[in-house]
Amino acid sequence: xxxxxxxxxxxxxxxxxxxxxxxxxxxxxxxxxxxxxxxxxxxxxxxxxxxxxxxxxxxxxxxxxxxxxxxxxxxxxxxxxxxxxxxxxxxxxxxxxxxxxxxxxxxxxxxxxxxxxxxxxxxxxxxxxxxxxxxxxxxxxxxxxxxxxxxxxxxxxxxxxxxxxxxxxxxxxxxxxxxxxxxxxxxxxxxxxxxxxxxxxxxxxxxxxxxxxxxxxxxxxxxxxxxxxxxxxxxxxxxxxxxxxxxxxxxxxxxxxxxxxxxxxxxxxxxxxxxxxxxxxxxxxxxxxxxxxxxxxxxxxxxxxxxxxxxxxxxxxxxxxxxxxxxxxxxxxxxxxxxxxxxxxxxxxxxxxxxxxxxxxxxxxxxxxxxxxxxxxxxxxxxxxxxxxxxxxxxxxxxxxxxxxxxxxxxxxxxxxxxxxxxxxxxxxxxxxxxxxxxxxxxxxxxxxxxxxxxxxxxxxxxxxxxxxxxxxxxxxxxxxxxxxxxxxxxxxxxxxxxxxxxxxxxxxxxxxxxxxxxxxxxxxxxxxxxxxxxxxxxxxxxxxxxxxxxxxxxxxxxxxxxxxxxxxxxxxxxxxxxxxxxxxxxxxxxxxxxxxxxxxxxxxxxxxxxxxxxxxxxxxxxxxxxxxxxxxxxxxxxxxxxxxxxxxxxxxxxxxxxxx
Ligand SMILES: Cc1cc2nc3c(=O)[nH]c(=O)nc-3n(C[C@H](O)[C@H](O)[C@H](O)COP(=O)(O)O)c2cc1C
Ligand code: SF4
Numbered sequence: 001x002x003x004x005x006x007x008x009x010x011x012x013x014x015x016x017x018x019x020x021x022x023x024x025x026x027x028x029x030x031x032x033x034x035x036x037x038x039x040x041x042x043x044x045x046x047x048x049x050x051x052x053x054x055x056x057x058x059x060x061x062x063x064x065x066x067x068x069x070x071x072x073x074x075x076x077x078x079x080x081x082x083x084x085x086x087x088x089x090x091x092x093x094x095x096x097x098x099x100x101x102x103x104x105x106x107x108x109x110x111x112x113x114x115x116x117x118x119x120x121x122x123x124x125x126x127x128x129x130x131x132x133x134x135x136x137x138x139x140x141x142x143x144x145x146x147x148x149x150x151x152x153x154x155x156x157x158x159x160x161x162x163x164x165x166x167x168x169x170x171x172x173x174x175x176x177x178x179x180x181x182x183x184x185x186x187x188x189x190x191x192x193x194x195x196x197x198x199x200x201x202x203x204x205x206x207x208x209x210x211x212x213x214x215x216x217x218x219x220x221x222x223x224x225x226x227x228x229x230x231x232x233x234x235x236x237x238x239x240x241x242x243x244x245x246x247x248x249x250x251x252x253x254x255x256x257x258x259x260x261x262x263x264x265x266x267x268x269x270x271x272x273x274x275x276x277x278x279x280x281x282x283x284x285x286x287x288x289x290x291x292x293x294x295x296x297x298x299x300x301x302x303x304x305x306x307x308x309x310x311x312x313x314x315x316x317x318x319x320x321x322x323x324x325x326x327x328x329x330x331x332x333x334x335x336x337x338x339x340x341x342x343x344x345x346x347x348x349x350x351x352x353x354x355x356x357x358x359x360x361x362x363x364x365x366x367x368x369x370x371x372x373x374x375x376x377x378x379x380x381x382x383x384x385x386x387x388x389x390x391x392x393x394x395x396x397x398x399x400x401x402x403x404x405x406x407x408x409x410x411x412x413x414x415x416x417x418x419x420x421x422x423x424x425x426x427x428x429x430x431x432x433x434x435x436x437x438x439x440x441x442x443x444x445x446x447x448x449x450x451x452x453x454x455x456x457x458x459x460x461x462x463x464x465x466x467x468x469x470x471x472x473x474x475x476x477x478x479x480x481x482x483x484x485x486x487x488x489x490x491x492x493x494x495x496x497x498x499x500x501x502x503x504x505x506x507x508x509x510x511x512x513x514x515x516x517x518x519x520x521x522x523x524x525x526x527x528x529x530x531x532x533x534x535x536x537x538x539x540x541x542x543x544x545x546x547x548x549x550x551x552x553x554x555x556x557x558x559x560x561x562x563x564x565x566x567x568x569x570x571x572x573x574x575x576x577x578x579x580x581x582x583x584x585x586x587x588x589x590x591x592x593x594x595x596x597x598x599x600x601x602x603x604x605x606x607x608x609x610x611x612x613x614x615x616x617x618x619x620x621x622x623x624x625x626x627x628x629x630x631x632x633x634x635x636x637x638x639x640x641x642x643x644x645x646x647x648x649x650x651x652x653x654x655x656x657x658x659x660x661x
Contacts, residue, residue: 005306005333012055012316014292015251016215017099017163019055019316022309023330026254026296026318027058027103027166027221028351031073032360032370037085038075041360044372046089049323050096051377053330055316057098058166058219059089061105062157065149068106068174069116072358078149086160094161101164101217102157104150108174109135109183110260121146123177123200124185129230130172130260143190143200146174151207154216164217164251165208167201171223171260172231175201179240180232198243205249219252219294220244223266224280225259234280242287254294254318255280262567263352267321268298269565270346270433271572275304281314294318300344302333324351324363328378339446342366345436348563350648356562365440367652375659383408389661390415390471392461392624395423397639397650398477399444404658405475406451413469414453417460421445423479424618424640425647427512431535432542463627473634473661476625477654480618480640482507487616488527490552490585490599497525497614502591505612508536518545519610523594525586526551526615529558530646533615534569540613541576548579548609550596556580559646586612618644636661 003009012019025046032041038059046057063069063077076082086102093100109122110130120128125137138146154165169175177183178200184191190199205218222241224234232240241253257276258265268276281295295314299305305317323329325344332340342365347353350362350369363369368377386409391402394416406412420426422441429437448455466474484507486497506516522545526533534549534557541547549556556573557566573580581596588595593608622641629635636657639650 004336004338005302007309008302008306009334010309012292014056014099015164015217017217019099020097021053021055021330021334022316023054023305024056024058024294024316024318025049025054025323026320027060027168028320028361029071029073029355030060030361030370031071031355031358033073033075036074036076036079037082038089039085040373041370043089043092044377045370046100047092047096048327048372048377050093050098052323052326052328053334054098054323055330056101057093058101058103059162061103061168062153064104064106064153065146067116067118067121068111069118070105070107070112071355072115073360074115078152080156083156083160086157086162090161099163101166101219102162103166103168103221104153105168106146106174107171107260108177110172122174123183123191126183126185140188140190147200147203147207150204151211154208155211158212158216164219166219166221166254167204168221169201170221170256171258171266173260175204175220176222176232179236182230194239198240201244202247202249205244217252218250219254220250221254221256223256223258225257225261225265227265228259228261230261231259234283237280238283238287241284245288245291248290250291252292252294252316253284253288254296255284256296256318263564264567267348267352267564268346269348269563269568270436271565271568272298274298274300275308278308278313281308282312285312285314292316296320298346300346302329302338302341321346321351324361324369325365326378327366339443342443343436343439345440348565349646352564353562356564364648364651367648367655380404380408380659383410383661386410387472387661388470389413389473389475390466390469391475391477392466393417393423393477393479393639393641394421394455395477395479395639395650396425396647397479397641397654398423398475399441399448400651400654401475401477401638401658402453403444403447403451404655405661406448406453408658408661410661412451412453413456413471414448415456415459415461417458419457421455424509427509428531428535428647430512430539431531432538434531434535461624463624463631466624466628467631467633471633473636474628475657476622476628476635476637476641477639477650478621478624478641480644481621482509482614483616483619484614485616486525486586486589486614488525488552488585491587497586497589499589499591502589504591504610505589505614508532508613508615511536511540511613516611516613521546521609522548522611522613523586523609524549524613524615527617528615529553530560533613534560536613536615537578538569538572538576541573541578547576548581548607550581550584550586552583552585552599554583556582620644
């Protein structure tokens with residue numbers, strides 16, 4: 001049989017390195033350091049991806065200078081004390097057969113005073129287009145100070161045993177701010193003509209080469225954002241890359257998408273198409289004659305990656321979220337079993353969603369991400385004593401608990417009340433562009449099949465039936481049900497929405513499960529600010545309903561904001577003419593109209609609607625757990641049946657319990 005990915009597993013030379021394949025775990029701020037030092041969390045995280053077959057790992061960026069600090073979890077800048085800590089990571093990654101580089105960054109005008117406590121340095125002192133702060137126009141002495149700071153940061157990486165460094169010029173970071181005539185308005189030797197605008201990056205790369213020697217790999221990361229007139233276009237980048245390449249200043253260039261002005265395209269959610277960086281990589285390859293070209297951005301799967309290499313769009317690919325979601329993506333692809341790859345669902349909920357809040361990152365589909373040091377990686381420890389485990393409920397919590405328990409050697413029965421797996425998560429997969437969720441449910445189904453889990457469909461279990469199974473441990477993962485009260489955060493003392501009994505009121509589950517009979521004008525009461533209600537509103541608007549969303553929040557998609565999906569959603573709403581009413585609640589439902597209370601003006605208005613859809617907090621369905629209380633059975637309550645939350649909590653609890661049983 002021919003290999004499914006014949007192009008991806010060809011070795012590649014990169015300066016003095018030979019990479020074992022074309023898959024790179026590209027740089028991203030994992031934000032995991034403790035006191036600015038990489039510790040056990042980092043070590044476990046990178047080692048797992050190297051063990052999983054990635055050819056090269058680019059460790060998260062080190063800010064090169066006090067003015068470059070951006071996150072609470074940033075590594076210490078300008079401090080040789082980091083070297084022994086990084087050496088442990090370099091040794092662990094090398095021991096697994098992967099190359100390791102470190103990213104270095106300075107984001108110029110876009111740094112964060114609240115973390116650095118330094119004014120932001122930039123070429124011309126322009127305000128950041130990313131946040132509210134202005135910046136300081138560097139003196140020549142300060143420019144030279146930064147050139148040396150890059151050199152010293154690279155020296156630390158080399159002394160720690162890294163194979164090279166990558167400089168982040170992407171997303172309008174400092175390198176691009178020097179390159180761009182829009183950001184660089186200097187009239188001295190560092191700005192003006194094309195050559196003068198190249199001087200900073202050339203000085204930095206030359207200094208690093210001087211310090212780190214001929215064997216050290218030098219890469220530069222760039223990005224393209226065709227929607228922004230204020231960042232460099234691909235044509236500019238082609239000219240810049242050709243200039244650096246002709247002078248042999250770097251060994252590879254990697255191209256992603258998006259910019260600091262709008263994070264949404266940096267790590268594209270499911271709202272975007274796939275393989276966004278490769279077309280730009282292909283353009284760079286036309287002009288870059290010596291260096292390697294890497295493509296980034298939503299490449300996600302081995303099939304996509306192989307296609308990029310096959311078509312010659314790039315020499316190598318960075319897959320970041322795909323390998324956060326499945327650290328063993330590369331090995332599974334190499335072994336010809338892509339059906340075992342746990343696909344990233346492009347949700348950004350736990351990776352960027354946690355980085356956005358300045359926490360260390362993890363993953364919705366892979367809660368072991370960032371916890372490898374305490375939970376182990378993807379190869380689970382076998383159970384000390386294999387037991388018979390009954391899991392009741394085939395939603396994400398139950399599926400994950402069943403999978404992990406079975407993989408550890410337990411004999412597992414999964415009882416699901418309906419005729420399908422996935423629970424309410426399956427309904428989310430029916431929302432526009434969210435079919436990756438259905439792929440994930442299919443992945444669980446495949447894995448349970450391989451692990452010989454006995455799945456009993458249409459099996460609504462009562463306490464008696466549970467006892468009759470003779471299970472040694474019982475996992476209750478029965479999920480949650482719509483509250484059907486219309487309770488709203490904004491009106492916390494009212495247990496029920498006045499007039500809810502007047503009819504034409506449906507839950508999100510009714511709508512997505514196709515049980516609702518809706519009129520044309522639909523009011524979605526979104527008390528949650530995430531995809532539950534908003535993806536449903538989108539689905540209804542796409543079907544032609546006249547949709548209005550009312551929320552107590554000051555913006556649509558408050559919980560989606562952290563995933564960088566909010567702007568694109570609001571854009572979609574604008575396109576579909578979805579009306580939005582902010583900072584308001586539904587005070588009364590009349591069956592054919594709603595009285596809406598505006599929290600700011602305290603005014604009420606009554607608007608006509610045919611149907612009301614409630615996106616409010618669901619209630620745990622834990623009656624089986626109650627019935628089994630005191631029965632002496634080893635009972636475990638997880639997921640929404642314990643407390644209603646989003647999918648990451650359910651999968652996390654399923655994994656944690658599966659590892660413990
Ligand atoms: C949590 C997170 C943090 C990131 N931080 C960085 C960073 O510090 N430097 C960088 O060059 N790219 C960063 N990126 C962008 C990634 O390198 C990559 O371009 C992006 O995730 C798209 O690729 P993917 O679809 O394979 O994830 C980050 C991405 C994520 C998800
Ligand atoms: S949290 Fe979502 S987007 Fe991020 S890696 Fe995991 S599945 Fe992918």
